[in-house]
Amino acid sequence: MELSAHILAIVALGWFTALCVRYFTHMFQLNSYTEKVQTAWMKANFLRLVPAIFCGVGALVCAFLPVLYARLGFALLALLLSLLYFPRKAKKPLVYTARVKRLLATFTLLSAAVVALGILLGGTGEFLLLGAVAALAPFTLLLANIVNAPIEKAVRNYYIKDAKKLLASHKRLRIIGITGSFGKTSVKYYLTALLGVKYNVLMTPESYNTPMGVVKTIRSSLRATHDIFVCEMGAKYVGDIRELCDIVHPENGIVTSIGEQHLESFGSVQNIIGTKYELATGIPESGKLYINVSSETIDKNRPPRDAVTYGLTAAADYYATDISVSARGTTFTLVHGEERQEYTTRLIGEANVVNIVGALAAANDAYGIPLTEMKGAVASLKCVPHRMELLDRGNTVIIDDAFNANPAGAAAALRTVALFDAVKIIVTPGMIELGDKEEELNAALGANAASVCDYIVAVGEKQAKPIVKGAKDAGFDESRIYVAKTFAEAMAFVNGIEQGKKKVVLLENDLPDNF
Amino acid sequence: MKIQLGVLFGGNSTEHEISIISAVQAMLSLDREKYDVVPLYITKDSRFFTGEALLSIENYKNIPALLTKCTEVILVKENDVAAIYKFPPKAFGKSRIGHIDIAFPIVHGTNTEDGVLAGFIEMLGIPYVGCDVASSALGMDKFAMKAIFREYGIPVLESKLYTTADHVEGEALLDRVEGAFAYPVIVKPVNLGSSIGISVAADRDALRKSLDTAFSFAEVVLVERAITNLREINCSVLGDRFSAEASECEEPVRGDDILSFEEKYMSGQKGGAKGMASVTRKIPAPISDEMRTEIREMAVKAFRALGCSGVSRIDFMIDGDENKVYLNEINTIPGSLSFYLWEPIGVKYADLLDRMIDLAMKRQRARKNLTFSFESNVLSGISLGGTKGAKGSKM
Numbered sequence: 001m002e003l004s005a006h007i008l009a010i011v012a013l014g015w016f017t018a019l020c021v022r023y024f025t026h027m028f029q030l031n032s033y034t035e036k037v038q039t040a041w042m043k044a045n046f047l048r049l050v051p052a053i054f055c056g057v058g059a060l061v062c063a064f065l066p067v068l069y070a071r072l073g074f075a076l077l078a079l080l081l082s083l084l085y086f087p088r089k090a091k092k093p094l095v096y097t098a099r100v101k102r103l104l105a106t107f108t109l110l111s112a113a114v115v116a117l118g119i120l121l122g123g124t125g126e127f128l129l130l131g132a133v134a135a136l137a138p139f140t141l142l143l144a145n146i147v148n149a150p151i152e153k154a155v156r157n158y159y160i161k162d163a164k165k166l167l168a169s170h171k172r173l174r175i176i177g178i179t180g181s182f183g184k185t186s187v188k189y190y191l192t193a194l195l196g197v198k199y200n201v202l203m204t205p206e207s208y209n210t211p212m213g214v215v216k217t218i219r220s221s222l223r224a225t226h227d228i229f230v231c232e233m234g235a236k237y238v239g240d241i242r243e244l245c246d247i248v249h250p251e252n253g254i255v256t257s258i259g260e261q262h263l264e265s266f267g268s269v270q271n272i273i274g275t276k277y278e279l280a281t282g283i284p285e286s287g288k289l290y291i292n293v294s295s296e297t298i299d300k301n302r303p304p305r306d307a308v309t310y311g312l313t314a315a316a317d318y319y320a321t322d323i324s325v326s327a328r329g330t331t332f333t334l335v336h337g338e339e340r341q342e343y344t345t346r347l348i349g350e351a352n353v354v355n356i357v358g359a360l361a362a363a364n365d366a367y368g369i370p371l372t373e374m375k376g377a378v379a380s381l382k383c384v385p386h387r388m389e390l391l392d393r394g395n396t397v398i399i400d401d402a403f404n405a406n407p408a409g410a411a412a413a414l415r416t417v418a419l420f421d422a423v424k425i426i427v428t429p430g431m432i433e434l435g436d437k438e439e440e441l442n443a444a445l446g447a448n449a450a451s452v453c454d455y456i457v458a459v460g461e462k463q464a465k466p467i468v469k470g471a472k473d474a475g476f477d478e479s480r481i482y483v484a485k486t487f488a489e490a491m492a493f494v495n496g497i498e499q500g501k502k503k504v505v506l507l508e509n510d511l512p513d514n515f
Numbered sequence: 516m517k518i519q520l521g522v523l524f525g526g527n528s529t530e531h532e533i534s535i536i537s538a539v540q541a542m543l544s545l546d547r548e549k550y551d552v553v554p555l556y557i558t559k560d561s562r563f564f565t566g567e568a569l570l571s572i573e574n575y576k577n578i579p580a581l582l583t584k585c586t587e588v589i590l591v592k593e594n595d596v597a598a599i600y601k602f603p604p605k606a607f608g609k610s611r612i613g614h615i616d617i618a619f620p621i622v623h624g625t626n627t628e629d630g631v632l633a634g635f636i637e638m639l640g641i642p643y644v645g646c647d648v649a650s651s652a653l654g655m656d657k658f659a660m661k662a663i664f665r666e667y668g669i670p671v672l673e674s675k676l677y678t679t680a681d682h683v684e685g686e687a688l689l690d691r692v693e694g695a696f697a698y699p700v701i702v703k704p705v706n707l708g709s710s711i712g713i714s715v716a717a718d719r720d721a722l723r724k725s726l727d728t729a730f731s732f733a734e735v736v737l738v739e740r741a742i743t744n745l746r747e748i749n750c751s752v753l754g755d756r757f758s759a760e761a762s763e764c765e766e767p768v769r770g771d772d773i774l775s776f777e778e779k780y781m782s783g784q785k786g787g788a789k790g791m792a793s794v795t796r797k798i799p800a801p802i803s804d805e806m807r808t809e810i811r812e813m814a815v816k817a818f819r820a821l822g823c824s825g826v827s828r829i830d831f832m833i834d835g836d837e838n839k840v841y842l843n844e845i846n847t848i849p850g851s852l853s854f855y856l857w858e859p860i861g862v863k864y865a866d867l868l869d870r871m872i873d874l875a876m877k878r879q880r881a882r883k884n885l886t887f888s889f890e891s892n893v894l895s896g897i898s899l900g901g902t903k904g905a906k907g908s909k910m
Contacts, residue, residue, distance in 0.1 A: 169516045200880065223516075225616045225876060
C-alpha cells in the first residue's frame with residue numbers, strides 16, 4: 001500500500017509536469033523561443049502559472065500530513081490540476097520539431113534529477129522537491145533552453161553552413177530577396193507565378209522568412225533544375241535582413257513597403273527603415289533593387305543606392321492606372337515608359353494591384369520577360385491564403401485577410417468590402433505588435449469599420465476595447481457590435497445573422513493562441 | 516549542382532539497336548557544362564542498367580559483356596526526382612547510387628515509343644523530354660493519326676483497317692480490298708515503325724503475300740493505295756502544341772520502291788553505325804520553294820495537332836501524277852533525333868537538345884499548376900455502407 005501510494009504520487013507528478021511543460025513549450029514555440037518574450041508573456045498571463053504554483057503549495061501542505069494520506073492527497077491534487085493544462089484545440093498547435101524534442105529531453109533530465117534526489121532524501125524533503133518540480137516547471141523549461149543553447153547554436157550553424165554550401169554549388173541560380181513590412185508574401189507568390197512563364201522557380205513557402213525557415217527551404221527543396229530562388233525575408237530586429245543576406249547573397253531585391261509592423265521589437269521607425277534597407281546594401285552594385293513608392297515611408301526615405309520604383313502614380317517607373325476594382329476581380333493598366341499594357345485578375349483589393357505591379361516590374365526588368373507574355377499568368381493568379389482570400393460559400397462570402405493586419409491594409413480591405421452588395425460584417429481581434437500606437441490604431445480601425453460595415457464583431461475582450469470605443473465614437477449603433485471571447489463564438493454569431501441578403505464577412509487579422 | 520539528366524534507351528522493341536545508336540549520338544552531344552548525363556539502358560527484357568561503359572558505341576558489339584561492366588538498377592519516385600537504386604540491393608551499405616532530375620527517352624518502336632515508356636516516367640513524377648502518353652500513342656497508330664490529321668484539313672491518303680479476324684476470311688478479304696482500292700496498294704502493320712512488315716502489292720498474289728507478312732507482325736493492318744510516281748520528303752519539327760518550327764527538308768534516296776529496314780539502318784555499316792544519318796539523302800530536298808513552304812507548314816500543323824513535344828519527323832509523299840503532297844506519317848522520336856535536318860538551318864545538335872529539355876521543363880511547370888487529384892478524400896464524405904454501386908447492385 002505504502003509503495004503503491006508512493007508510485008502513484010510520482011506518476012501523478014510526472015503526468016502533471018508533462019501537461020504543464022507541454023503547455024508552456026507550446027507558448028514558447030509561439031514566442032519564437034525567445035526568453036525575453038516568454039517571460040514578458042508569463043508576467044502578462046500570470047494566471048496561467050497558478051495551477052503549477054498551486055501544485056507546489058499543495059505538495060508543501062501534504063508534506064506535513066501523515067505520509068500515506070500525504071502521498072494519496074498529492075496524487076489526487078496533481079491529477080486534478082493537470083486538467084487545467086489539458087491540451088485544447090489550438091489555431092497553431094505545438095509542432096514537435098527536433099528542437100522541441102531536444103528541449104523536452106533536457107527538461108526531463110533536469111526534473112528527473114530533482115525527483116531522484118527527492119526520493120533519496122525521503123520524507124518531508126521528498127515532498128518539497130516534488131512540489132518544486134511541479135511549481136517550477138515553467139522556469140525549468142527556460143533553464144533547459146539555456147542549457148541547450150550551445151547545442152542549438154551548433155545545430156543552427158551546421159544547417160546554415162550546409163545551405164550555403166548548396167547555394168554555392170548551384171552556380172547558375174539567380175536569387176532575389178523580398179522584404180517589407182507588409183506585402184512581401186503576396187509579392188513573393190505573384191513573382192514566382194510570373195517567373196514561372198519562363199523559368200523554374202524555388203520560393204520560400206508559406207511564411208518561412210526567418211534564417212531557419214530559409215535554410216530549411218534550401219536544404220529540402222533546392223534542385224539543380226531551379227533557375228531562380230525567390231527568398232522572402234522577414235525581420236523583427238535590427239540586423240535580421242543582413243543576416244539573411246549573409247546566408248543567401250541575393251542578386252536582386254524588392255522592398256514592398258515600410259510600415260509600423262513589429263514596432264515593439266524594432267524600437268523605432270528609423271530602425272525599421274534601416275533594417276529593410278539592409279537588403280539594399282546586401283545586394284551587389286550590379287544587382288537591381290525595386291521599391292514601392294506608394295508606401296509613404298519609402299517615398300520619403302529612399303534607399304542608399306539606385307532603385308527601380310513601382311507604385312500607383314506616374315512618379316514611378318512602373319505604375320498602375322485606370323484601376324477598376326469589383327467584387328469579381330480587378331483590371332488595371334500598367335505603364336512603363338512608352339509601354340502600356342492592360343491586365344485582369346481575379347484578385348480583389350487595391351493592395352493586390354500594387355503587389356502585382358511590383359512582381360511585374362521585377363519579372364520584366366531583372367529577368368527579361370516581356371510584359372505582354374505575363375498577361376495570362378496575371379489572369380491566373382490565385383489568392384494567397386489569408387491575404388484577401390476570397391472564399392465563396394454561396395450565401396456567405398468570406399474575405400479571409402487574417403495574416404498580420406496593418407492599418408493601411410485593413411483600410412484597403414474595408415474599401416473593398418464596401419463594394420459588395422450584401423450585409424457587411426467584420427470579424428477582428430484588432431492589431432498587435434504596434435507598440436504605443438496600438439490603441440490609437442485599433443480605435444481608427446473601429447471608426448473605419450463603422451463607416452462601412454453593418455455589424456462589427458470584435459474577438460477577445462481586452463483587445464476589443466479600443467475597437468469598440470472607436471466605433472461607438474463614430475456613431476455606430478451599439479446593438480450591432482458583438483464582443484466574442486473566441487473566434488468560434490464570433491463565427492457562430494455571424495452565422496446567426498439573418499437579413500435575407502447575402503453576407504460578406506471580412507476576417508481582419510487573426511491572433512495566434514499566445515494572445 | 517548540375518542537372519542530372521537520365522537518357523533512357525533500348526527497350527523491348529524491334530528497333531532496340533537503332534535506339535542505341537540514336538542515344539549514344541545524343542549523349543555525346545549533350546552539353547556537359549549544363550548536365551551530368553546518366554545513361555539508363557533498358558534491355559529487351561525491360562531491365563535497367565547504368566554505367567560509363569554505355570557511352571561508347573564500340574561496347575555494344577557484345578551486349579552481354581557490356582552488361583557485366585554495368586550496374587543493374589531500378590528507378591523510384593522520390594519527391595520531385597527519381598532516385599536510382601542498385602538492384603538487387605546491397606547487403607551492406609547504401610543502395611541508392613544517385614538520382615535523375617529529368618528523363619530523356621530516346622527509344623523507337625512499339626512497346627517504348629508508343630507511350631509505354633512515357634507512362635512509366637509519368638508515374639515517376641519527373642519532367643521528361645518528348646511526347647506525352649497521348650501523343651506518343653497517336654504517333655504510333657497510323658490509322659488514328661490520319662483521322663486527326665484529316666480533322667485538321669491535312670491531306671492524307673484514304674485507308675482501311677483490317678484485323679486478324681478479317682485475315683481469316685482468306686480470299687474474301689482480298690475481294691474486299693480489291694473492291695476498296697485499285698492496285699498497286701501498300702500494306703502496313705498499323706503500329707510498327709521503321710518499315711517493318713510493310714510491302715507494296717501490285718496484284719492479287721502479291722496482295723495475299725503482303726497481307727500474310729503484315730499479319731505476322733501485327734493484329735491490325737492498314738491498307739492504302741500506293742503512289743507509283745512517288746517522291747518522299749521528310750521534315751522535322753521542334754516545339755510543342757503551343758508553338759513549333761520546322762527544319763530543313765530532306766529527300767531520302769531509295770533503291771527500292773520504299774526505304775526498307777536494311778536501307779534505313781544497315782547502309783554505311785562499314786563506316787560505323789550512323790543510323791538514319793548515313794542513308795544517302797539529299798539535304799536540302801530538291802523541291803520548289805513553294806513546295807518547301809507548303810511541306811514545312813503542314814509539318815508544323817500536324818505536329819501541333821497531335822500535341823507533340825520535343826523533336827519529331829514528319830514523312831511526306833509527293834504524288835508526281837497528281838502533283839499533290841500527302842502526309843504519310845509522323846515519327847515522334849525520330850532516328851538520330853533528326854539532328855542532320857537542323858544543322859543545315861543553323862541549329863547545332865547541342866542547342867537542339869537544350870531546347871528539347873527546356874520544353875520538358877515548361878510542360879512540367881504548367882502541369883504543376885493544375886489539379887490532378889483532390890487533397891481531400893472524396894470517399895470520406897459519403898456513406899459506404901453496403902458497398903452498393905451507384906446503380907444499386909451489390910458489388
